[in-house]
Amino acid sequence: MPVTQAREIVPATRLENVRYAIRDLACIADEVARQGHKILPLNIGDPLNFDFKTPAHMIEAVYQAMRDGKNGYSPSSGIAPALDAIRGEAVRKGIANIQDVFVTSGVSETVDICLTALLNPGDNVLTPCPDYPLYSAVLAKIEIGLNTYYLNEEDGWQPDLDDIKKKITPRTRGIVLINPNNPTGSVCTRKMLEQIAELARRHNLIIFADEIYDKLIMDDDPHIAMAAVAPDVPVITFGGLSKNYLAPGWRIGWGIASGEAPVIKPYLEGVNKLLRARLCANHPEQYAIKAALEGPQDHLVEVKRKLRSRRDLTMKWCAETSRVSCVAPRGAFYAYPRIDIPEGDDVFVTELIRQKYVTVVHGSGFGQRPGTKHFRIVFLPDEKTLTAAYSIIGDFLRERYA
Ligand SMILES: Cc1ncc(COP(=O)(O)O)c(C=O)c1O
Numbered sequence: 001m002p003v004t005q006a007r008e009i010v011p012a013t014r015l016e017n018v019r020y021a022i023r024d025l026a027c028i029a030d031e032v033a034r035q036g037h038k039i040l041p042l043n044i045g046d047p048l049n050f051d052f053k054t055p056a057h058m059i060e061a062v063y064q065a066m067r068d069g070k071n072g073y074s075p076s077s078g079i080a081p082a083l084d085a086i087r088g089e090a091v092r093k094g095i096a097n098i099q100d101v102f103v104t105s106g107v108s109e110t111v112d113i114c115l116t117a118l119l120n121p122g123d124n125v126l127t128p129c130p131d132y133p134l135y136s137a138v139l140a141k142i143e144i145g146l147n148t149y150y151l152n153e154e155d156g157w158q159p160d161l162d163d164i165k166k167k168i169t170p171r172t173r174g175i176v177l178i179n180p181n182n183p184t185g186s187v188c189t190r191k192m193l194e195q196i197a198e199l200a201r202r203h204n205l206i207i208f209a210d211e212i213y214d215k216l217i218m219d220d221d222p223h224i225a226m227a228a229v230a231p232d233v234p235v236i237t238f239g240g241l242s243k244n245y246l247a248p249g250w251r252i253g254w255g256i257a258s259g260e261a262p263v264i265k266p267y268l269e270g271v272n273k274l275l276r277a278r279l280c281a282n283h284p285e286q287y288a289i290k291a292a293l294e295g296p297q298d299h300l301v302e303v304k305r306k307l308r309s310r311r312d313l314t315m316k317w318c319a320e321t322s323r324v325s326c327v328a329p330r331g332a333f334y335a336y337p338r339i340d341i342p343e344g345d346d347v348f349v350t351e352l353i354r355q356k357y358v359t360v361v362h363g364s365g366f367g368q369r370p371g372t373k374h375f376r377i378v379f380l381p382d383e384k385t386l387t388a389a390y391s392i393i394g395d396f397l398r399e400r401y402a
Pocket of ligand 1: 242
């Protein structure tokens with residue numbers, strides 16, 4: 001008689017809190033697509049799904065690296081030319097007191113390593129609400145309870161400083177700041193950065209400054225790096241090739257550690273231990289980092305022109321559509337309209353996919369103030385596609401909530 005296993009193999013209970021609304025919705029969209037409907041995807045922030053292309057000189061650099069046999073493991077922190085280029089970029093961002101730089105498999109891995117290296121059971125880190133859901137997923141994985149601070153819709157989605165002050169506990173070790181923000185598209189003011197830095201000083205916090213969209217500011221004002229306004233505060237600045245350089249599939253991200261050496265060095269030893277344990281980031285793709293950061297930046301002009309036009313079209317639709325209002329995004333490629341509807345935004349979004357084949361993400365998937373409802377639009381598609389999608393969403397709102 002062959003032996004068969006009787007009991008199910010079940011996942012760890014801590015995964016019950018791991019959610020990633022953006023990709024979870026894709027399952028419903030796949031089901032609708034299998035029924036033969038063409039989906040209009042406004043849910044995944046991948047520019048390569050639309051009319052954006054990875055710059056050719058970056059592709060050439062990776063191809064050359066592969067032909068040159070750079071196909072083995074790399075040093076755990078990353079290859080020297082990439083680390084030099086990231087340091088150069090940090091200086092251009094105005095970051096002083098640089099203590100370390102390291103390359104990871106996307107900012108996703110930087111987030112995982114930086115949070116895992118910091119937190120003991122019972123500690124917490126402040127994360128924004130609404131939030132890019134990777135942060136809460138990683139925290140759930142390492143069994144750290146959420147401690148979220150609100151972004152203030154009435155204040156252009158700037159962090160709510162009073163809420164941050166209220167939420168700091170003796171076990172708070174750090175604060176995550178996503179700037180430009182996903183999902184709201186807001187960009188922090190210098191004054192806000194200075195006030196958050198002051199709180200970090202006072203409460204001995206490390207700041208995780210996720211600046212993966214820092215070159216995608218649609219209007220002409222410059223992006224201000226958190227670490228540049230607070231050279232004395234421990235900051236890890238996150239950046240990468242996925243968004244600014246249109247290469248999300250290469251999985252290349254990095255961290256720039258700054259602050260006073262004696263304060264941040266012990267933590268960086270922990271980070272480097274985890275970097276060594278996972279061997280290295282993708283090796284040939286690291287050769288694109290120098291090419292990207294030091295090569296021509298022409299693509300950014302075209303990318304920002306498209307984003308401005310698509311943002312403006314989105315805002316016009318929001319202004320003209322009843323039940324919808326939206327703070328204008330200034331960076332990244334997301335808009336986060338508020339909707340006034342008599343049911344949950346998750347129901348709205350699910351029915352929109354099932355009935356009209358348009359995919360957006362519900363606000364409750366990112367977290368939001370109780371009583372408010374939102375949805376996130378990725379406005380990367382061309383104007384024709386966006387116009388069609390907005391007309392369909394408008395019809396749906398009218399038909400469902402007339
Ligand atoms: C704010 C933010 N951080 C990090 C990431 C992950 O980026 P990567 O592709 O470098 O892992 C994303 C992706 O959408 C993001 O929006």
